[in-house]
Each structure stands twice: as C-alpha cells, then as structure tokens.
Amino acid sequence: MKSFITIIASVVCSFAAVLAAPEGQTEQNPQPLDANNRDSSVKPGDDFFLFANGSWIKQTEIPPEYSRWGAFNELIERNTDALHTIAEKASQTQVDPKLAPETRKVGDYYASGMDEKAVEGARTTPLTEEFQKIDAMKDRQDVLKEIAHLHSIGINAFFNFGSGQDAKDSNHDIAQALQGGLGMPDRDYYTKQDADMKQKREKYVAHVTKMLTLLGQAPEKAAEDAKKIMALETKLAEASRTRVELRDPIKNYNKMAVRQLQDLTPDWKWSDYFNSINLLEPGNVNVHQPEFFKAVNNLFKSTALDDWKAYLRWNLINATAPYLSKDFVDEDFDFNQRTLRGTQQNKPRLDWMDEPTKKEALKKLAAMNVKIGYPDKWLDYSLLEIDRGPFVMNTLRSEKFAADRDLQKIGKPVDRTDWGMTPPTVNAYYQPTMNEIVFPAGILRPPFFYANADDAVNYGGIGAVIGHEMTHGFDDQGRQFDADGNLRDWWSKKSADEYNKRRQAVVDQYSAYAPLPGQHVNGELTQGENIADIGGVKLAYAALQKALDKHPEDRNKKIDGLTPEQRFFLSFAAIWRSKIRDEDQKLRLTTDPHSPAQFRVNGPLANMPEFQKAFNVPDGSAMVRPTDKRVNIW
Numbered sequence: 001m002k003s004f005i006t007i008i009a010s011v012v013c014s015f016a017a018v019l020a021a022p023e024g025q026t027e028q029n030p031q032p033l034d035a036n037n038r039d040s041s042v043k044p045g046d047d048f049f050l051f052a053n054g055s056w057i058k059q060t061e062i063p064p065e066y067s068r069w070g071a072f073n074e075l076i077e078r079n080t081d082a083l084h085t086i087a088e089k090a091s092q093t094q095v096d097p098k099l100a101p102e103t104r105k106v107g108d109y110y111a112s113g114m115d116e117k118a119v120e121g122a123r124t125t126p127l128t129e130e131f132q133k134i135d136a137m138k139d140r141q142d143v144l145k146e147i148a149h150l151h152s153i154g155i156n157a158f159f160n161f162g163s164g165q166d167a168k169d170s171n172h173d174i175a176q177a178l179q180g181g182l183g184m185p186d187r188d189y190y191t192k193q194d195a196d197m198k199q200k201r202e203k204y205v206a207h208v209t210k211m212l213t214l215l216g217q218a219p220e221k222a223a224e225d226a227k228k229i230m231a232l233e234t235k236l237a238e239a240s241r242t243r244v245e246l247r248d249p250i251k252n253y254n255k256m257a258v259r260q261l262q263d264l265t266p267d268w269k270w271s272d273y274f275n276s277i278n279l280l281e282p283g284n285v286n287v288h289q290p291e292f293f294k295a296v297n298n299l300f301k302s303t304a305l306d307d308w309k310a311y312l313r314w315n316l317i318n319a320t321a322p323y324l325s326k327d328f329v330d331e332d333f334d335f336n337q338r339t340l341r342g343t344q345q346n347k348p349r350l351d352w353m354d355e356p357t358k359k360e361a362l363k364k365l366a367a368m369n370v371k372i373g374y375p376d377k378w379l380d381y382s383l384l385e386i387d388r389g390p391f392v393m394n395t396l397r398s399e400k401f402a403a404d405r406d407l408q409k410i411g412k413p414v415d416r417t418d419w420g421m422t423p424p425t426v427n428a429y430y431q432p433t434m435n436e437i438v439f440p441a442g443i444l445r446p447p448f449f450y451a452n453a454d455d456a457v458n459y460g461g462i463g464a465v466i467g468h469e470m471t472h473g474f475d476d477q478g479r480q481f482d483a484d485g486n487l488r489d490w491w492s493k494k495s496a497d498e499y500n501k502r503r504q505a506v507v508d509q510y511s512a513y514a515p516l517p518g519q520h521v522n523g524e525l526t527q528g529e530n531i532a533d534i535g536g537v538k539l540a541y542a543a544l545q546k547a548l549d550k551h552p553e554d555r556n557k558k559i560d561g562l563t564p565e566q567r568f569f570l571s572f573a574a575i576w577r578s579k580i581r582d583e584d585q586k587l588r589l590t591t592d593p594h595s596p597a598q599f600r601v602n603g604p605l606a607n608m609p610e611f612q613k614a615f616n617v618p619d620g621s622a623m624v625r626p627t628d629k630r631v632n633i634w
C-alpha cells in the first residue's frame with residue numbers, strides 16, 4: 001500500500017519514467033552544449049536528435065548495470081553521490097548522543113544495508129515469522145487477513161488499496177481500490193500472444209520456480225507452485241484494464257459506499273479487511289475498475305488454500321528480494337533487469353477555443369500552484385523505528401510507516417503541502433487533482449539548469465520541463481479536471497470536438513514512429529506526454545522570446561557561433577541525450593506513457609516553424625512536417 005501517488009502513475013504526469021539510481025562517479029561541473037556531443041555529419045533538418053547528440057551516442061556505451069543511459073542518469077548519479085556522502089557520514093557517528101534522531105535513522109538504515117556479512121548470513125531468517133503466518137493459514141478468512149497484513153507492509157498482493165484525492169472533490173482524501181496483483185510489468189505480458197511475450201512468460205515461470213527453490217522448497221513443488229501462481233496472475237491480468245483504458249479518468253471514477261462495494265464482492269468481507277488494516281472509518285471508496293473487483297471476488301472464492309499460500313509466499317519474497325542475500329538479489333536482477341530490460345505555429349494559442357471555455361482554461365492556468373525545491377514542512381519520522389539491522393526489516397518498517405501514513409489520510413481534508421517526490425529526485429510532475437506543478441531540487445541542476453549559462457540554454461532545458469508540466473493541465477487527462485482539481489467537464493461541445501481533432505493528430509504522428517523494426521510507439525498511450533512535450537517546448541520558446549524582448553542586446557549575440565534560438569533547441573535536445581537496450585525499449589513501448597528519447601526531441605520540433613527557421617532547414621526535410629499535418633494544440 002505505497003503512497004497512492006506512486007500506485008496510480010497514470011494520473012500523476014511525471015516528466016520522465018522512473019529511473020534506477022545506483023551510486024557511481026561523475027563529472028562535477030558539466031558545461032552546457034558541449035560541441036563534442038554533436039554529429040556534424042548529420043543535417044539538423046534530417047534528424048535533430050542525432051545532430052545534437054550523435055557523437056555522444058557513438059562514443060557512449062551503456063554501462064553494464066543499466067538498461068539505458070543518458071543526461072538524466074548522469075544527473076541522478078551526481079545527486080546520489082551527494083546523498084551517499086550524507087548517509088556515509090551519518091553511519092559513522094552512531095555513538096554521538098547529540099545526533100539528531102533523523103540523522104541517526106539515516107545512518108542506521110544505511111549501515112544495515114551495507115553490512116553485507118550480516119545480510120548474507122541471515123538470508124531469509126528475518127522473514128521467518130512472516131512466512132510462518134502464510135503457512136499457518138487455515139481458511140479463506142485467514143487468506144483475507146494475510147492479504148490485508150501484506151498490504152500494511154507495502155506489499156501489493158491481489159489488488160491495490162490506499163488513499164488519494166477524490167477526483168470530483170479535490171479537497172478530500174478518500175479510499176481508493178485499484179487493479180493490481182501482477183508480478184510482471186503489465187497485463188499485456190500475460191495476454192499477448194506474440195512469440196516475445198510467450199517467451200517472457202516461460203522465463204517468468206522459471207524465475208518464480210528458482211526463487212521458491214531458493215526459499216527452500218523442493219524443485220518439483222516449486223515448479224508446480226510457479227504454474228499455479230502464473231495461472232492466478234493470468235486471471236487477474238485478463239480482468240485488468242489496458243494502459244490506454246486507464247488514461248480515462250471518468251471511466252476510472254466509481255465512488256461508492258462500502259455497502260455497494262460489499263455487494264460487488266459478496267465473498268470478500270470488506271469490514272474484515274478494513275479492521276485488519278486498522279482503517280476504522282473507510283467512508284466512500286473509489287473503485288477504479290469495478291469489473292476487476294468482481295473477478296477478485298470470484299478468484300477469492302474459487303482459489304484453493306494451497307494456491308493462496310504459493311501466491312502470497314511469492315509476493316513476499318518478490319517484494320523483499322532486493323534487501324536479502326546475494327542469491328535472491330541476483331535472481332531478482334536476472335529476471336527483472338536482464339530478461340525484461342536487456343541490461344548488458346505562428347497563430348496565437350487557443351485560437352480554436354470558444355470564449356466560455358477559454359475563460360475556464362485561463363482560470364485554471366491562473367490557479368495552478370507551483371512547488372519548487374523541497375517541502376515547506378518536513379515529514380515527521382519520529383514514529384519510524386530504524387536500527388542497525390536486519391536490512392530487510394528496516395525496509396518493511398519503512399514500508400509500514402508509509403502505508404500507515406497513507407491510510408491515515410482517508411476521510412480527512414487534503415494536505416496541499418504534501419509532495420509526491422523527494423527533493424533529490426531528477427523528475428517533475430503535474431498533479432491534476434491538486435492543479436499543481438512540482439519541481440524537486442534534484443532536477444534544478446545541469447543539464448536542465450546551469451546557474452551561469454545564458455538564458456537560451458536554461459529556457460531550452462528547465463524551461464521546457466516547466467512548460468511540459470503546465471501543458472499536462474491541458475492534455476487528454478488533465479483537461480478533464482478544473483481549476484480546483486475536480487473532475488468536471490468545463491468544455492463546450494464545439495471546443496471539445498476541436499480538441500479531439502488536434503489530439504488525434506498527435507496520436508497519428510507518434511503512432512508512425514518505430515524505434516525498433518516493426519515495433520511502433522503506442523500513440524494512444526503516449527498522447528498525454530507527447531501533448532506535454534509539444535506544448536512544453538513551444539511555451540518555453542515563447543518565454544525565451546519574451547526574455548529577449550527585455551534584453552534586445554542579447555538577440556543578435558552569438559555564443560560559440562550559435563544564435564540564442566539555436567542554443568535553445570540544442571539545449572532541449574541535450575536533455576534527452578540517451579541510449580537504451582532493445583529489451584528495455586520493448587518493455588517501455590508496452591508500459592511507459594513517455595515516447596522514446598529521440599521522438600521526444602524530433603516529434604515536437606518537426607511541428608515548429610521556429611525550429612525550421614533557426615537551423616535554416618529546407619522544406620521537405622524529415623524534421624519539417626507538411627503544413628497540413630502539423631500539430632497545433634497549445
């Protein structure tokens with residue numbers, strides 16, 4: 001039951017999909033727009049992404065421990081280095097009684113994870129009691145209680161449950177129930193019939209078998225259990241909505257009283273579940289996918305007790321493997337990383353909108369809240385117990401702390417000071433139910449923001465990120481929420497029809513892109529991010545022009561032989577500098593609402609006459625879309 005904001009990523013529009021962030025070394029003070037990264041053998045009008053980043057791509061190998069590598073990763077590494085120094089220092093001063101409790105917790109948590117000898121020696125011993133609870137289950141009532149218990153320590157078996165803003169009453173947090181319970185990244189992994197997905201399913205069953213064997217089960221029994229687990233997860237997958245269906249906030253809003261929810265699932269007793277997770281006043285529940293919960297009820301009723309034991313054992317070990325001994329860590333990596341990711345316009349804006357709709361849109365824009373850097377109010381961690389180990393128990397207590405905090409929000413007014421990302425995160429987001437844009441300190445660094453660079457570089461970097469998040473307020477999902485963050489239709493029919501025409505042009509443009517032979521971008525799934533990318537760079541460009549109006553002396557000033565406009569577009573392309581392994585690319589084509597990096601650059605720029613002018617690109621070039629096909633939403 002992680003914080004709801006992480007469960008339903010489809011509603012929070014982050015700037016980039018989450019990246020892994022292990023430690024490493026990096027350069028300290030990178031310079032903007034390194035000419036050595038460019039490939040002068042490529043014409044800007046043919047492929048601007050390759051022109052701006054081609055030499056970097058040729059010279060760069062994706063490090064073996066990553067499935068992709070680029071400007072984001074480099075900044076994540078620099079931020080992680082800073083955090084590492086803090087944690088290391090905190091871990092060395094445990095005996096100082098004057099140490100702030102928060103610092104001691106950071107130090108102890110870090111030390112428990114770094115004590116490899118203890119982690120190796122203990123293997124799964126710290127989890128003995130947890131496994132015993134599962135083995136001791138005697139009937140369906142016990143199964144329900146165990147699922148509830150796992151939810152309370154952050155393990156989302158069977159389905160997802162947590163708190164979140166009421167989409168139609170954005171001042172209140174209510175209970176939310178969502179589809180879930182899968183061990184692979186998406187329902188498509190269970191349902192698609194192509195050879196690649198079939199092979200991944202076979203490898204998944206082998207992986208589950210191996211993990212259960214490491215837990216001490218006999219290989220035959222482990223193989224049998226893995227098949228049962230696969231069968232149960234396949235049924236959950238078949239009842240799950242697709243990622244494109246999850247983008248529709250109206251379809252996924254089904255608020256109901258507990259009595260109605262109980263009617264939906266006659267065999268699953270919600271009062272027992274709520275008691276077990278210590279939720280005394282659940283209030284109304286938004287059941288995002290009612291048909292999924294009907295399937296949950298049938299599975300709950302029909303699945304044999306032994307199958308439940310297998311499934312819950314698997315959920316527990318799958319969630320905790322990264323914090324256990326090396327055999328578990330390696331097997332977890334082998335499947336989740338190696339197998340799944342392959343780790344080795346000139347018209348004024350809004351011209352098509354009628355006046356009443358435009359008025360609402362401007363009201364929403366004016367009401368947009370901005371959060372920068374770090375929260376005004378720090379989270380109180382005094383109730384979280386952290387000691388020197390076992391590592392895995394520190395993790396489970398942290399998950400429980402987060403789950404408790406999440407459940408305590410149900411039925412209460414929304415805390416608008418809350419953040420959905422930590423300060424060092426290299427990312428940003430728009431939250432439609434808060435109508436807010438959020439930029440953690442972690443992304444306010446090169447290559448997004450250079451304290452000493454010219455305006456053009458920073459408008460092309462962090463400026464485009466800010467524009468991207470603002471545009472999310474008006475993408476296919478965001479436009480359905482109003483100035484207060486409520487799900488309410490404020491569009492006239494005429495303006496909505498015009499919007500849909502333009503939205504379809506974005507879907508068509510990106511659906512034509514294929515990063516791997518025969519494997520196309522899902523234009524429907526990625527439309528929100530593509531609309532935000534296209535709108536973001538346009539907004540940032542307009543903002544740069546305003547800044548240049550204030551400093552006309554900068555307009556004709558070239559730096560390194562480049563005009564401000566050229567530097568703006570090169571800076572935009574530089575933030576997407578990256579390489580990705582084929583397997584990770586395939587995974588992301590199914591699950592990631594963001595387009596591949598090269599299309600995040602070339603897609604928006606091919607619609608912009610300002611780009612064509614800046615680099616003097618001839619008509620008919622790949623980077624210049626025909627006038628009648630150009631996308632022009634915002």
Ligand SMILES: [Zn+2]
Pocket residue numbers: 013014015016468472529532
């Ligand atoms: Zn986004």
